[in-house]
Amino acid sequence: MSAPSESAPHPAAAAAPATDTAPRGGAGASASASLAAAVACICFGASVVATRHVVPQTTPIVLAFLRYVIGSLCMFAVLRRRALAPMAQRDRVQVLALGALFFGLFPWSFSASLTHLPAATVALILATIPLVTMALSVLRGTERPSVGLVSGQLLALFGIVLAISPALRSAGDEVARDATQTGGWTGYVLAFTTVCCGAVYNVWSRPLLLRYPSATITSWAMVAGAMSLAPLALLQGLAANTRGITPDGWLTVLFLGTLGGAVGFGLWSYALRRSTPSRVAVFLALNPISAIALGVLLLGEPVSLRLFVALAAVLAGIQLATRGTRQAKTGSAPAASR
Numbered sequence: 261m262s263a264p265s266e267s268a269p270h271p272a273a274a275a276a277p278a279t280d281t282a283p284r285g286g287a288g289a290s291a292s293a294s295l296a297a298a299v300a301c302i303c304f305g306a307s308v309v310a311t312r313h314v315v316p317q318t319t320p321i322v323l324a325f326l327r328y329v330i331g332s333l334c335m336f337a338v339l340r341r342r343a344l345a346p347m348a349q350r351d352r353v354q355v356l357a358l359g360a361l362f363f364g365l366f367p368w369s370f371s372a373s374l375t376h377l378p379a380a381t382v383a384l385i386l387a388t389i390p391l392v393t394m395a396l397s398v399l400r401g402t403e404r405p406s407v408g409l410v411s412g413q414l415l416a417l418f419g420i421v422l423a424i425s426p427a428l429r430s431a432g433d434e435v436a437r438d439a440t441q442t443g444g445w446t447g448y449v450l451a452f453t454t455v456c457c458g459a460v461y462n463v464w465s466r467p468l469l470l471r472y473p474s475a476t477i478t479s480w481a482m483v484a485g486a487m488s489l490a491p492l493a494l495l496q497g498l499a500a501n502t503r504g505i506t507p508d509g510w511l512t513v514l515f516l517g518t519l520g521g522a523v524g525f526g527l528w529s530y531a532l533r534r535s536t537p538s539r540v541a542v543f544l545a546l547n548p549i550s551a552i553a554l555g556v557l558l559l560g561e562p563v564s565l566r567l568f569v570a571l572a573a574v575l576a577g578i579q580l581a582t583r584g585t586r587q588a589k590t591g592s593a594p595a596a597s598r
Contacts (some may be wrong), residue, residue, distance in 0.1 A: 292530075292534060293531040293534035293535035293540065294531070294582060296527040296528070296534075297543035298543055299527055300525070300543070301543045303520055304544075305546060305549065305550025305551040306520065306551075307515075307519075308548075308551035309551055310512045310515055310516050312555075313509075314505065314513060317506060318501045318502060318504065318509075319501050320370075320371035320374075321367070321371060321489060321492045322496055322502065323513065324367035324489055325486060327521050328482045328485045328486040328517070329517070330513070331518070331521025331522040332479060335475060335482065338475070339476065339479060342473070342476065343480075351471070354464075354468060355481055355484070356481070358468075358481055359480060360485060362457055362460075362461035363482050363486065364484065364485040364487075364488030365453070365457050365488070366454055366458060367489070368489070368492065369453040369457065370386075373447050373448075373453075377448070377451060381447075382447075384424060385451040385452065385455060386451065387421070388417070389541060390545065392455055393462045394413060394537075394541070396459050396462075402466065402537060403536045403539075408583055409538060409581050411580055411581075412577045412581025412582070413538070413577065413581055414577070415574075416542055416545035416574050416581065419576075420549070420570070423549055423552055423570035423571075423574075424548060458544075459541075462532060462541050463537045465529070465532060466532055466533070466537060469529055469533035474530045474533045475526050475530075478529045482521070482525065531543075539581065542577065542578050549567075549570060549571050553571075
């Protein structure tokens with residue numbers, strides 16, 4: 261249930277300066293990172309469909325809390341003593357902080373943004389995570405932009421816009437109504453906060469992933485996320501909001517914690533360890549596409565030629581971006597701040 265096996269660096273490496281080195285293992289490592297990122301994003305897309313199924317029985321925050329509690333337990337059950345491997349105190353603090361950001365603030369701001377904006381609008385804003393990841397990665401010196409990378413990111417974004425365009429058109433009136441009732445900024449600020457959480461985690465987790473096994477980092481980050489969501493879940497009435505979950509709903513929650521949690525995020529960290537942040541983040545374009553496809557297969561939602569064209573654009577964008585990424589030279593990349 262954890263990420264593919266990988267050798268953990270010696271504990272002494274925790275005290276060494278963190279630099280972003282090139283993906284390990286050459287073409288083989290790049291291919292495994294791409295496969296891991298693709299499978300992770302398919303898991304995330306399936307999680308969207310699963311969430312739509314079970315969230316009416318509870319609340320988004322309680323559901324996220326349950327998801328990451330189950331995910332954490334699964335990761336620790338698989339890793340056992342390896343999850344307790346020595347880690348420098350400063351590194352552990354960073355892992356917990358990034359976990360609170362990505363597994364805590366991210367789901368809260370995402371859920372809150374949906375109370376102010378239509379789901380299609382939020383999905384479009386979140387589709388900019390790869391672009392923001394690329395900008396932060398370039399600013400930090402992790403990688404250098406190229407024509408292929410930027411073009412691939414934009415082509416994948418176009419595919420997402422094409423896929424959700426019907427929902428975007430129908431969302432116009434809701435956005436206008438929100439603008440008159442709340443000033444129009446609340447939902448956008450919350451959605452962009454979500455984007456920043458995802459991009460910061462993608463870029464700033466990588467130095468830690470280069471020093472420790474990705475499954476270990478994911479485990480502790482999930483724990484931090486669950487702990488940060490716990491007060492909100494309790495305030496919303498954790499017991500009351502789990503009492504109404506049906507047996508079928510609990511199976512869905514279990515899926516969210518295992519495949520949508522431990523497996524998906526374990527593979528995501530594995531990919532970040534073996535590739536650059538932008539090269540991994542571009543696979544996020546598969547999220548809405550896989551969610552729409554699964555909605556067609558499992559929920560009987562209508563299918564159109566637009567979906568196939570959008571999928572082709574996303575796949576072409578991913579191919580272009582992953583071929584166009586150029587890793588910043590190790591000697592020229594500044595030491596990552598710890």
